Amino acid sequence: MSGYTIGEIIVWLLLAAILGFVLGWLLRQQKYQRARAAAGRTAAAPAPAKAVALSGGVESAGPVNARKGGRAPTAEYTIKGNRDSMYFHTPGSASYEQTIAEVWFKSEAEARAAGFTPPGTGGAAKKAPAKKAPAKAPAKAPAKAPAKAVASKAPAKAVARKAPAKAVATKAPAKKAPAKAAAKKAPAKAAAKTTVAAGKFPGSAKPLSGGRAPSAAYKIKGNEDSMIYHTPDSPFYGQTIAETWFRTEAAAVAAGFRKPRNA
Structure with missing residues (x-):
């Protein structure tokens, strides 16, 4: 060991x-x-796969989706594309800086091949009239049919309009009858309103609500507490609330009323 x-x-x-x-x-x-590096290379590889054949045998990579924030995928892509308007913007375009690209192109030729056009040339708006064209054809056909129907019914409408006219003419006198009856009743109501209630003094009349005169003929105000009467010339006439009314001064004096001392 x-x-x-x-x-x-x-x-x-x-x-x-x-x-x-x-x-x-x-x-x-x-x-x-190594796996991450390989994945990054494969993610960037699909762009060249979208090759589009242009005139003259030149191939284009076509539109490439913008990166986050509308940034270009690489420095080679300088043409911005907007899918909503179908416009492309070059670096010299007035709206280049403010446009947030949805797709990018390497050249104007690639953008035109993908159906994009410069600003102000119509863009996606060119396609709108094509969709509306079929709608005009069916609209004309039904328009003529109702026109004939109206023309054929025209005499019937004319006859229908004349008939009510005669009926109104015959009923007109009948409607005026209540008006005459109302006119006859008017004087009776007026007479009822002008009825004057006699006061408690000889030749006097009771006032209306608020001390108002019972009629225009009564102009002399009488105060029952002070037994003084006021003519329209009296300085207290306007502020006096009449408790009884007389036609004349003589009627007020006969009932025991007197003039104010300072009048």
Whole structure:
């Protein structure tokens, strides 16, 4: 048996195990890095696969989707494309900087081959009239049919309009009858309203609500508490609330009323 003790052998075994673990971890990391590099290369590879044959036998890679934020996939792609408007923008375009690209092209030829056009040339708007064209044909056919139907019914409408006219003419006198009856009742109501209630003094009349005169003929206000009457010329006429009314001063004096002392 060798000169190593059991303790030393255990230490060497532990060191060998640690070394093996570290070497295995390093190998796994190298494999992982190589796999990531291969995946990155395959992700960038599909762009050239979309080759489009152009005039003159030149091939184009076609549109390439923009990266995050609309950035170009590589420095070779300088033409921005917008799928909504079908416009492409070159670096010299006025709206180049503010346009967020959805796809990128290497040249104008590639953009035109993919159906994109420069700004202001119509873009996607050119396709709209083609969709609306079929809608015009069916619209004309039904338009003529109703026109004939209306023409054939025209005499019937004319006859229908004349008939109500005669009916209204015959009923017109009947509607005026209630108006005459109302006119006859009007004087009766007016007479009822002008009825004057006699006051408690001879020749006097009771006031209306608020002390108002019972009729225009009564112009002399009487105060029953003070037994004073006021004519329209009296300085207290406007502020006096009449408790009784007289037609004339003579009627007020006969009932025992007197003029104000300062009048």
